[in-house]
Amino acid sequence: NCDVKTVIAPVNIAVIKYWGKRDEELILPLNDSVSATLDTSVMCAKTSVCANPHFAEDEIWLNGKKESFSNQRLQNCLKEIKQRAYNEKSIDDIFLTWKVHICSENNFPTAAGLASSAAGYACLVTALAKLYKVKSDISSIARLGSGSACRSVYGGFVRWHAGVNPDGSDSIATQIADSSHWPQMRALILVVGDTKKKISSTIGMKRSADTSELLKYRVQYCVPKRTDDISKAIKEKNFGKFAEITMKDSNQFHAVCMDSYPPYVYLTNISHTIIDLVHKYNEISGETRIAYTFDAGPNACLYLLENEVPKVMSLIQHIFPSSSDKFVTGLNFKEEGLNEEFLKILSIPIQAKDSIKYVIYTKVGDGPTEIKDG
Ligand code: ADP
Numbered sequence: 001n002c003d004v005k006t007v008i009a010p011v012n013i014a015v016i017k018y019w020g021k022r023d024e025e026l027i028l029p030l031n032d033s034v035s036a037t038l039d040t041s042v043m044c045a046k047t048s049v050c051a052n053p054h055f056a057e058d059e060i061w062l063n064g065k066k067e068s069f070s071n072q073r074l075q076n077c078l079k080e081i082k083q084r085a086y087n088e089k090s091i092d093d094i095f096l097t098w099k100v101h102i103c104s105e106n107n108f109p110t111a112a113g114l115a116s117s118a119a120g121y122a123c124l125v126t127a128l129a130k131l132y133k134v135k136s137d138i139s140s141i142a143r144l145g146s147g148s149a150c151r152s153v154y155g156g157f158v159r160w161h162a163g164v165n166p167d168g169s170d171s172i173a174t175q176i177a178d179s180s181h182w183p184q185m186r187a188l189i190l191v192v193g194d195t196k197k198k199i200s201s202t203i204g205m206k207r208s209a210d211t212s213e214l215l216k217y218r219v220q221y222c223v224p225k226r227t228d229d230i231s232k233a234i235k236e237k238n239f240g241k242f243a244e245i246t247m248k249d250s251n252q253f254h255a256v257c258m259d260s261y262p263p264y265v266y267l268t269n270i271s272h273t274i275i276d277l278v279h280k281y282n283e284i285s286g287e288t289r290i291a292y293t294f295d296a297g298p299n300a301c302l303y304l305l306e307n308e309v310p311k312v313m314s315l316i317q318h319i320f321p322s323s324s325d326k327f328v329t330g331l332n333f334k335e336e337g338l339n340e341e342f343l344k345i346l347s348i349p350i351q352a353k354d355s356i357k358y359v360i361y362t363k364v365g366d367g368p369t370e371i372k373d374g
């Protein structure tokens with residue numbers, strides 16, 4: 001007799017990056033960040049939770065494998081949800097003493113720089129909130145799992161407010177615009193490597209917060225204006241402005257990594273090839289039609305409008321030939337042949353060892369949803 005709640009939740013890719021904490025335990029950031037939530041029909045975490053008086057321990061299975069429940073972040077999320085349920089008197093207190101079983105899987109590689117932790121914790125916290133009937137904003141609880149997870153609690157374009165309160169009560173995510181606001185917006189994730197990253201975000205951003213002068217400058221002088229400007233660009237659907245800010249912010253984040261001591265580097269040769277390619281493409285187009293952004297790894301996320309996708313896709317397939325027959329996954333698109341204009345772009349030298357493994361084609365989507373027959 002176990003009431004099971006099942007939820008699917010999206011990943012999100014930031015256009016203004018979160019990098020650096022003011023509180024490690026509560027996961028409070030040094031700066032606001034902005035992201036787009038990506039459609040769960042292409043990439044998602046799926047999590048089922050249930051509580052039962054006969055369960056001896058809290059237990060979690062991730063991608064079919066039993067994991068240790070000793071993970072502090074996981075425990076913090078569960079503890080905080082129960083505290084909320086207690087405060088809101090949403091269920092009988094006895095229910096809060098029952099142990100919980102959690103089963104989750106991602107339909108894309110875990111811990112490979114594709115934001116599985118964001119989707120995973122947003123999913124877990126939403127499922128637990130359903131189980132314990134918590135009604136208030138849960139982005140601050142998802143944040144305790146992984147900072148970027150708080151943005152996956154909402155769909156569309158989302159802003160995580162750094163907040164100023166020491167207890168983190170104002171460090172929450174809010175929606176800038178919902179998923180239907182800019183329906184032409186698309187994302188292409190160029191997966192360069194899907195193996196575990198060298199320096200985790202948590203460790204990298206701590207090193208930057210401790211040692212980088214550039215990070216201090218970024219937090220004080222750059223991010224506040226960029227956050228306002230990109231929110232405005234999103235509201236006005238000004239792609240050129242959106243793209244320029246996105247690329248500059250990604251570049252500054254990676255400059256901060258290099259400005260840290262000892263420095264660390266996430267971008268590889270192929271990442272730099274993609275950066276050059278995007279700038280050449282925009283130059284030849286006479287306007288900014290593609291934006292790139294890179295998280296703590298070499299994979300590129302390109303933001304672009306739907307009508308640009310066929311051209312960009314054929315260009316990618318031409319430049320990065322792949323033996324894989326499932327080179328593109330996700331949404332459907334019309335193939336388009338290359339024309340003269342593109343051949344000019346192809347003058348970019350590609351090293352033989354550089355290759356994109358595959359491309360995920362997706363769009364802006366909604367926040368977590370409950371699956372009734374899950
Ligand atoms: P990524 O770049 O994919 O976010 P991280 O190394 O930052 O990789 O985070 C991976 C960690 O996030 C996993 O080890 C696990 O602790 C957590 N995680 C990922 N997916 C899930 C999930 N579906 N449910 C719960 N936790 C998850």
Ligand code: DP6
Pocket residue numbers: 013014016017018019027033117145146147148149201202294295296
């Ligand atoms: C580069 O949210 O993974 O993707 O809070 O320590 O779990 P923790 O870090 P995490 O960092 C994400 C960093 C980023 C930028 C972003 O998503 O804003």
